[in-house]
Amino acid sequence: MGLFTMTKRALANVIGKPATLMYPVKPAKQFERSRGMLEITIEDCIYCGLCSRHCPADAIVVSKDDRTWQVDRLRCIICAQCVDVCPKTCLRLVPEYKKSVAEPPFVDFFQGPPAPPKPEKKAKEE
Numbered sequence: 001m002g003l004f005t006m007t008k009r010a011l012a013n014v015i016g017k018p019a020t021l022m023y024p025v026k027p028a029k030q031f032e033r034s035r036g037m038l039e040i041t042i043e044d045c046i047y048c049g050l051c052s053r054h055c056p057a058d059a060i061v062v063s064k065d066d067r068t069w070q071v072d073r074l075r076c077i078i079c080a081q082c083v084d085v086c087p088k089t090c091l092r093l094v095p096e097y098k099k100s101v102a103e104p105p106f107v108d109f110f111q112g113p114p115a116p117p118k119p120e121k122k123a124k125e126e
């Protein structure tokens with residue numbers, strides 16, 4: 001590379017706009033169909049575990065007994081398998097991004113509401 005070409009390129013870099021984005025200092029552009037992160041409406045979850053069984057990244061852990069649902073966002077590859085198989089449609093991918101992975105926790109944990117009381121058995125007719 002000649003001296004002239006090198007000087008020209010160096011000046012262009014000094015004067016020109018930055019070649020990279022300032023994310024996360026400046027928010028990234030969100031597109032309507034961007035797959036940003038996984039969200040759940042825990043109140044609608046029935047803890048069937050289908051999402052966990054279909055997750056190719058083993059990112060979801062569901063406990064029916066404890067009524068909990070959690071996703072490890074460092075494992076999640078935003079493939080939407082869990083969204084497609086959920087029978088209660090309580091999972092969705094939203095076009096927003098989580099904060100930097102330098103800011104734990106990396107696991108999003110949800111504790112569902114207590115189970116509704118079981119219906120009382122009818123008294124036997126005498």
Ligand code: SF4
Nearest residue numbers: 045046048049051086
């Ligand atoms: S598939 Fe849906 S209803 Fe079943 S555990 Fe997962 S989120 Fe809950």
Ligand code: SF4
Nearest residue numbers: 055076077079080082
């Ligand atoms: S989006 Fe894909 S990788 Fe992420 S939790 Fe759902 S099934 Fe697993």
